[in-house]
Amino acid sequence: MYGFQQNGTYPPVMASANDSKWQKDAADQNFDYMFKLLIIGNSSVGKTSFLFRYADDSFTSAFVSTVGIDFKVKTVFRQDKRVKLQIWDTAGQERYRTITTAYYRGAMGFLLMYDVTNEESFNAVQDWCTQIKTHAWSNASVLLVGNKCDLEDRRTITAKEGEELGGNLGLEFFETSAKENINVKAVFERLVDIICDKMSESLDSDPTLVSSQSKGTRLTENANTQNSGCSC
Numbered sequence: 001m002y003g004f005q006q007n008g009t010y011p012p013v014m015a016s017a018n019d020s021k022w023q024k025d026a027a028d029q030n031f032d033y034m035f036k037l038l039i040i041g042n043s044s045v046g047k048t049s050f051l052f053r054y055a056d057d058s059f060t061s062a063f064v065s066t067v068g069i070d071f072k073v074k075t076v077f078r079q080d081k082r083v084k085l086q087i088w089d090t091a092g093q094e095r096y097r098t099i100t101t102a103y104y105r106g107a108m109g110f111l112l113m114y115d116v117t118n119e120e121s122f123n124a125v126q127d128w129c130t131q132i133k134t135h136a137w138s139n140a141s142v143l144l145v146g147n148k149c150d151l152e153d154r155r156t157i158t159a160k161e162g163e164e165l166g167g168n169l170g171l172e173f174f175e176t177s178a179k180e181n182i183n184v185k186a187v188f189e190r191l192v193d194i195i196c197d198k199m200s201e202s203l204d205s206d207p208t209l210v211s212s213q214s215k216g217t218r219l220t221e222n223a224n225t226q227n228s229g230c231s232c
């Protein structure tokens with residue numbers, strides 16, 4: 001069965017680092033679907049900044065490395081459906097790997113991020129892909145994100161190289177800037193669209209997965225058949 005739940009809570013794999021926040025967010029039952037998404041990648045590539053830009057439209061130049069894992073919730077609308085996104089921001093530091101990979105299970109989508117000014121983070125993408133393959137649901141959707149594209153003079157990874165790596169790994173690719181708010185919303189919207197498309201296909205192929213009330217409802221008009229799963 002596809003890893004989504006209709007009109008219900010989406011239990012986290014483990015208790016949140018911030019239980020009171022989880023209880024408050026879980027209490028909001030006013031949604032049609034909940035998607036669990038994860039942002040992964042090396043430390044300092046901009047995962048937390050990316051999430052703060054998307055959820056709060058804020059940015060800070062200070063670097064406070066994430067300890068373990070945290071999440072934010074944002075609700076978006078896909079046609080007539082209210083989709084609640086539970087977006088988990090993982091620590092990139094190696095020492096938290098055991099904790100963070102425990103949250104991969106049940107995730108429907110991943111943003112795999114590197115920093116276009118940091119070659120090491122780019123070279124680590126393949127390893128992150130392997131982590132997804134090892135710990136995540138096999139049908140999870142993955143986008144490759146090259147962040148900090150505002151730092152053109154410090155760039156060491158070209159957009160073409162990012163595109164090629166994405167192509168090799170079977171991942172759609174975006175360049176973004178959390179600082180300048182470039183492509184941040186577009187990336188999340190694309191990930192949600194891909195998940196919705198997969199979900200619609202899944203419901204179409206197995207109508208027993210949907211209740212009679214909402215039977216036949218397609219979440220998106222523009223079904224996209226591109227393979228977004230990690231093929232590494």
Ligand code: GTP
Nearest residue numbers: 043044045046047048049061065066092177178179
């Ligand atoms: P960990 O929590 O250690 O895994 O790091 P992270 O990936 O969450 O990085 P974080 O978001 O904390 O950002 C690291 C540094 O990069 C901070 O100083 C941010 O201000 C900066 N930064 C993040 N995104 C951008 C961006 O798009 N452009 C620029 N110029 N700086 C950015």
Ligand code: MG
Nearest residue numbers: 047048065066
């Ligand atoms: Mg962080």
